[in-house]
Amino acid sequence: MCFMGLNKKEKNQLEYEVISNNARLKLTRLIRCYVSSASEILNGIIIKQNSIINIARKVRGLGPYVLDSGDDQYYFPEENAWHNGEFELVMYKPNTIELVETLADLIQNDFLEKSLVNEILSGENCSFSFQFNNKGTVEINITPIDSIDDIENDHDHPNIRQLVDRMENALSNEDYPNVLHTSSNIFETLGKIVLGSPRFENKTFAKILDEYKERSNLPDEIIEYMSSIYIKRGKEPLAGHGSTKESKLNRKDAIILVELTKTIVKIEDQLGRSQK
Incomplete structure (x- = not known):
């Protein structure tokens, strides 16, 4: 099976989770690295950007942006400019619930590595992480309240x-x-x-x-x-x-x-x- 979204209980647990802009910046850098790996393929970067943008758009209830080129496989500069700008906002536009589901979809579809995402989340004192079950489906691991690091421990501010x-x-x-x-x-x-x-x-x-x-x-x-x-x-x-x-x-x-x-x-x- 594939990741099918957060359930009601998980959404309620994360209602007051705030994901910092610093965490979102690091996650943006992570997807930049992934996309840059396609630089040697014809139109590889914009195609990967489009895939990631559309995953995020669907989570937010928006329709997909169809990437359409002519017979010569040429994309106008305006198309590239739009994708570059929208791509940089993929991690910033979603609210917490939407971002968690976007990350899960990206991990499930091999756009992001689970361990790298979890490392960023842990470093920013987020109270959730991702794991795969025995069927290869991404799951959300939400830390119980009484197990979250307090201000006296490893992080600068409490969750x-x-x-x-x-x-x-x-x-x-x-x-x-x-x-x-x-x-x-x-x-x-x-x-x-x-x-x-x-x-x-x-x-x-x-x-x-x-x-x-x-x-x-x-x-x-x-x-x-x-x-x-x-x-x-x-x-x-x-x-x-x-x-x-x-x-x-x-x-x-x-x-x-x-x-x-x-x-x-x-x-x-x-x-x-x-x-x-």
Whole structure:
């Protein structure tokens, strides 16, 4: 059998997975290497580009782009230019679910090597990888939340999937200061993913705020809200520091914060893809 797409459970598990632009850049370099191997074949590069572009388009619900040449097998410069541009966006246009399925299709059809893709994903702290079952079908291996590397381990920032789960657990346990604390961590992590540079990793959200405003696709009002949550975390008893005072947060506050935080993560990711 061939890869037939993610099931509902897998899609739900990856709902808050954010794949950084740095990971997408490395994956783009990987498919460039594959395509360049066809440079000695007549029209080999554009034909391979077209195949990869169409795999990605179909995953996104778009029709195929038919590559049509004349009898002389000549492609106009405009055709080559379009393919070069569209090819560079193959890894940037899809949202997380679409990108996972695109990668699986590319691996299944021998456009990409599974081990090289997994190496990139692991290096960028993604919580999924690919494997072949005993029938040769590509499968998605999604890391359980409690097994994802934390910030103290090998990676510079935690996985947002993990933080969302932690925030929801804090809500269930009525630990409202921890809901605030984790929400702030999610916003800081999201900012660092969007900025995509190691020089921001050891900085607080306040220190990266100006650069994040420039790079983010979110409206200023939402970013100001994110900043206010970061500031509130430092002031609220038990949210940022130990305190002998009781927190004033209640369940209503916490529920609103949880849902807004998750929504902001999804909006940032969707806007980032729609701008490509």
